Amino acid sequence: MSTIPPGRPQDRPELQRAIEELVASGFLGVQLRVNDEHGEWAGGAGTRELGRNAEPLTDGHFRIGSTTKSFVATSVLMLAAEGRVGVDAPVDDHLPEFGLDPRITVRTLLQHTSGLFNHTGELHEDGTIVEGIPWRGKEWVDHRFRTYRPEELVRLSLSKPARFAPGTGWSYANTNYVLARLVIESVTGRSFAEELHRLILGPLGMTGTVAPGSSPEIPEPHHHSYYRYEDAGQERTLDVTRHDPSWVAAGGDMISTTRDLHTYFSALMAGKLLPPELLAEMRTPEPTVGYGLGVFAQDLGPGAGTVFHHNGATIGSAALMYATPDGGTTLTAGLNYVDDPGLSIAPAFQNAQQRLVDAVFRTGQASRARRTD
Secondary structure (H helix, E strand, O other): OEEOOOOOOOOOHHHHHHHHHHHHOOOOEEEEEEEEOOEEEEEEEEOOOOOOOOOOOOOOEEEOHHHHHHHHHHHHHHHHHOOOOOOOOEHHHOOHHHOOOOOOEHHHHHOOOOOOOOOOOEEOOOOOEEOOOOOOHHHHHHOOOOOOOHHHHHHHHHOOOOOOOOOOOOOOOHHHHHHHHHHHHHHHOOOHHHHHHHHHHHHHOOOOOEOOOOOOOOOOOEOOOEEEEEEOOEEEEEEOOOOOHHHOHHHOOOEEOHHHHHHHHHHHHOOOOOOHHHHHHHOOOOOOOOEOOOOEEEEOOOOOOEEEEOOEEEOOEEEEEEEOOOOOOEEEEEEEOEEOOOOOOHHHHHHHHHHHHHHHHOOOOOHHHOOOO
16 A cells, blocks of 8 residues: 555656565555655555554654664754864763763764763674663563663663773764763753754754653654564564653654654755854764764765765664755655564665665756765
């Protein structure tokens, strides 16, 4: 089942075909929004609920996973623009209660170069897994409404050996962004949700985005997320749309819509949120995987140029968020699916990213907007 905006049934058939292919690859439902030189297109495919022919949404709410990190990083840099945070200041200046290595700066948090252990667990180069907060299998299912305090997550991380000395390597860690959000709250004396609204959501008129904290609720309308796991030798599939996201916290707890993600990322890339020097720092990638300060930079090759993005995935839900350097072309999407402890959807998620990026940024449709700075 699929939907295309009324009155535009043949407007962008290649985009509708792309999201229908994603549903065929294993996703339950896909919501896609593309803004480019041809205008705005929004479509959906699949279903919003497992086992029902529930018409897919084109602007429903969904959990955006690690796309949250971009909002956190932008908020920190906006506070830096206000003179309230130093990008290269030691985090210990703001959060002395943790006794952090003074070489861990705000920049190392935002760029994942702090060396801190990831509180959701680490996979080492030799294949060794070091467990963190439980977020898989029956253990997570049974405790999916448990609330974790951010300080608890940080202290778990600090109880483990650091991956490397701060600033000497790169390792993706959700804990970096838990600390970054705590820095925001420390310097402002307000909750992250309040600052997010003051800095970004309010000025941009974003009404569909939520920083839920420990609330399990998700605004209507929304697609549903599912989890498949083993219990006493039996395979079970559970609707986990409602759960307490504090286990990942600022690493990936936010909720948004395709429209709001477009509004935010287009404004960010167009220089409407950060002064030029801070936007340039945000978009300057470190060499390991091309991660800047809360965004990835990706070179699509000859004729396509650079796009910036921060995608995310959490239990049964994922987000895509891409833009050209001037914000003139954006791709935002929400995907819902049946998750499992083995993350079996991961290859399809990688293919989804590639398929949609090819359809939007490598087809010549965005040639004028694709120039790099």
